[in-house]
Amino acid sequence: MAANSRFAVAVHALSMLAVHKDERQTSRDIAGSVATNPVVIRRLLAQLARAGIVESTHGAKGGFRLAKPADRVSLHDIYKAVEEGAFFVQHEKRNEKCPLACRMQKILAGVFARVESKVLPELKRTTLADLVGEIGLPA
Amino acid sequence: MAANSRFAVAVHALSMLAVHKDERQTSRDIAGSVATNPVVIRRLLAQLARAGIVESTHGAKGGFRLAKPADRVSLHDIYKAVEEGAFFVQHEKRNEKCPLACRMQKILAGVFARVESKVLPELKRTTLADLVGEIGLPA
DNA sequence: CATACTGTAACCATTGTAGTCACATATTTC
DNA sequence: GAAATATGTGACTACAATGGTTACAGTATG
Secondary structure, eight states: OOSOOHHHHHHHHHHHHHHTTTSOBOHHHHHHHHTSOHHHHHHHHHHHHHTTSEEEEOSTTOEEEESSOGGGOBHHHHHHHHOOSOSSOOOSOOOTTOHHHHHHHHHHHHHHHHHHHHHHHHHHHOBHHHHHHHHOSOO | OOSOOHHHHHHHHHHHHHHTTTSOBOHHHHHHHHTSOHHHHHHHHHHHHHTTSEEEEOSTTOEEEESSOGGGOBHHHHHHHHOOSOSSOOOSOOOTTOHHHHHHHHHHHHHHHHHHHHHHHHHHHOBHHHHHHHHOSOO
């Protein structure tokens, strides 16, 4: 893995929990499906646990499960939990003495806000349950 | 600068060219406003030149200018020129023997495509001229 | 020819992410 | 209670992307 695939991996892992909603899944199980290291999964799911999306139990027969029904977990919840910040980033330095540079800051903020206002509703509308529905029948 | 601010810097630089549309701007001029190194600007504008968005001339009195009117340069054109790939990225590895993992690929692709279908029209609709219009009157 | 530009290679520093090992802690099972 | 099985997390390595910088070849102007 090279690029930032945290969101994709999170959705994959959570879909797995949603499909097997009656058994706990271990980080090893999930890592097996995602083809990565269990520690990577534990770190990612730790963030999702802090966001109230999953629950974990230690010890034998332990593992992870969803903390709420799949139709109450939106992609936006997941995104917020695992990715920080916005889709676009401004350059933080600029020449404060340049009038254009100073105005660009607000203009770019406006552009980014407009784009985000298109994306967020789509992410909020889609839930884990929708994705699981697309899978067809669970294994 | 830490994060990926190429798109923001590109918009900043191009706005500058749009505002001063009768004089060529040098990479040094632009770097002065953006507060970065001229080479960084030249590298970025070289990509925009390949995309047909700016033109450059070498030598004394040389520099950069827009290759077409500001109302014919959309933010989408700029984005395509300076950022590669999509907004979201999938994890490329997965357990090919796991039925869920295999289906996740298509499901994620669908999700990402839906989000993109919300973003692209917004980027295509907005032009450099729109941004320059927001600046108020040029210096 | 001197000057003033772009284009680009080369290199360094920084940062973010993934991957890995190790281990403290918690829970179940026997 | 001891053994087995989990999570949570610190520490470390490897790697890729980005930005910043220096240097220089090529090119246009006057």
